[in-house]
Amino acid sequence: MTDLAEKRSAFIIDVLTEEFGASMAIDPAAFRRKFRKMAASPFAFYRGSAALFYADQRGDFGSDRFLDERTSRVWIHGDLHAENFGTYMNASGQLVFNVNDFDEAYVGPFTWDLKRFAASVALLGYAKALSDRVIGELVTGFARSYLAELRAIAAGGDDAIGSITLDNADGVLRRVLQQARLNTRVDLLAAQTTIDNYERRFSLGDGVHEIDDATREKVCAAFADYLHTLPDSTTRMRSVAAGIKDVVLRKGVGIGSAGLPSYNLLLEGHTQALENDVVIYMKQAQVPAVARYVDDERVRSYFRHQGHRTAESQRALQAHADPWLGFTELDGVGQLVAEVSPYAADLDWADVNEPEALAGVLADLGRAVARMHSVADDESSHDLVDYSTEEAIVAVVDADPEAFVDYLVDFGHRYGIRAREDHQLFVDLFRNGRLPGI
Numbered sequence: 001m002t003d004l005a006e007k008r009s010a011f012i013i014d015v016l017t018e019e020f021g022a023s024m025a026i027d028p029a030a031f032r033r034k035f036r037k038m039a040a041s042p043f044a045f046y047r048g049s050a051a052l053f054y055a056d057q058r059g060d061f062g063s064d065r066f067l068d069e070r071t072s073r074v075w076i077h078g079d080l081h082a083e084n085f086g087t088y089m090n091a092s093g094q095l096v097f098n099v100n101d102f103d104e105a106y107v108g109p110f111t112w113d114l115k116r117f118a119a120s121v122a123l124l125g126y127a128k129a130l131s132d133r134v135i136g137e138l139v140t141g142f143a144r145s146y147l148a149e150l151r152a153i154a155a156g157g158d159d160a161i162g163s164i165t166l167d168n169a170d171g172v173l174r175r176v177l178q179q180a181r182l183n184t185r186v187d188l189l190a191a192q193t194t195i196d197n198y199e200r201r202f203s204l205g206d207g208v209h210e211i212d213d214a215t216r217e218k219v220c221a222a223f224a225d226y227l228h229t230l231p232d233s234t235t236r237m238r239s240v241a242a243g244i245k246d247v248v249l250r251k252g253v254g255i256g257s258a259g260l261p262s263y264n265l266l267l268e269g270h271t272q273a274l275e276n277d278v279v280i281y282m283k284q285a286q287v288p289a290v291a292r293y294v295d296d297e298r299v300r301s302y303f304r305h306q307g308h309r310t311a312e313s314q315r316a317l318q319a320h321a322d323p324w325l326g327f328t329e330l331d332g333v334g335q336l337v338a339e340v341s342p343y344a345a346d347l348d349w350a351d352v353n354e355p356e357a358l359a360g361v362l363a364d365l366g367r368a369v370a371r372m373h374s375v376a377d378d379e380s381s382h383d384l385v386d387y388s389t390e391e392a393i394v395a396v397v398d399a400d401p402e403a404f405v406d407y408l409v410d411f412g413h414r415y416g417i418r419a420r421e422d423h424q425l426f427v428d429l430f431r432n433g434r435l436p437g438i
Contacts, residue, residue: 013436015051089322090322098371099317104289246266
């Protein structure tokens with residue numbers, strides 16, 4: 001290994017240890033599973049190593065002429081990559097295709113979202129054996145679509161396309177929405193529960209465990225506190241939540257949830273019929289990776305705990321968030337609470353391979369990201385970002401929009417290479433036992 005590679009390997013160890021060290025000590029087996037998933041491909045590694053990405057924004061990848069006092073304080077997704085998009089049912093009962101998974105959301109530089117996404121496109125394109133020229137064109141299309149939608153919103157919204165729904169989606173995204181529309185609550189309940197003696201209960205096994213009476217009592221008490229964090233418009237849902245039928249523990253095994261406990265609660269539906277029962281999850285929230293690299297006490301002190309941050313961020317970044325979205329505390333630790341939705345469907349990139357199809361999807365995603373960045377500002381219900389983010393971003397970028405697009409394309413190429421090289425270093429570190437604690 002060269003001196004440069006050894007130095008980078010040591011940096012990877014330091015960042016991952018700082019980010020995950022405490023959690024690895026609690027559940028090393030969960031992190032072995034997490035790291036094996038990350039070892040599977042450069043994209044999987046990139047998904048699981050957001051902390052490394054943000055650590056690099058302080059180094060040779062950190063120069064950014066498009067940031068000023070305002071554009072450095074935009075509510076951002078925090079882990080914006082190509083696989084964090086899918087469908088959800090909004091509070092108005094409308095199926096929407098949009099950004100999802102807001103566990104890493106925070107307030108910070110708007111370009112960090114766009115740069116993280118551009119690099120994910122480079123990794124995705126490389127895995128599909130696309131040329132650098134085509135990858136550059138795809139990032140360009142995403143960036144121009146983002147800017148066009150943001151300008152339209154800043155100008156009053158008359159020309160903005162808005163949310164991606166069945167009313168305006170076409171191609172791949174329309175198929176994803178149609179697939180989500182076919183999903184049913186009955187199917188979700190059948191997959192997660194069984195009926196015993198005419199009553200529905202959670203099925204056990206595959207990471208789903210029974211809990212003792214003391215734990216159930218604590219979870220139910222935390223859930224009662226959560227109900228007070230729901231908007232006033234959800235009074236009807238509070239009556240549903242009064243009937244807790246079952247509670248189980250789920251151990252997270254995904255790339256982003258290694259070692260974290262999560263509880264599922266089965267609630268009596270609006271009627272005594274078994275097909276409309278509701279599944280709610282309560283999961284421990286974590287410090288977002290980006291927060292370690294944003295030095296802003298006003299942002300840090302705004303949140304009661306990480307559960308509050310996650311719920312508040314999702315409400316800020318989604319025009320009509322999940323009506324069950326809220327937060328609570330369990331054993332003094334912040335928890336995110338929301339519905340396990342039967343209407344969630346993810347975009348499967350394995351079904352999108354040719355440049356023309358990819359370009360269409362990425363243009364739609366550019367508009368979705370623009371809408372996300374624009375809703376969390378002075379016109380929203382919070383006061384953390386108290387100015388028009390779309391106007392601030394447009395003012396900075398429109399001084400030289402072509403340079404901005406070129407900047408994202410160049411970053412995507414360069415960081416895609418960095419991530420592929422880091423993936424190989426990570427695999428070598430892991431397989432040779434050099435990652436401490438696991």
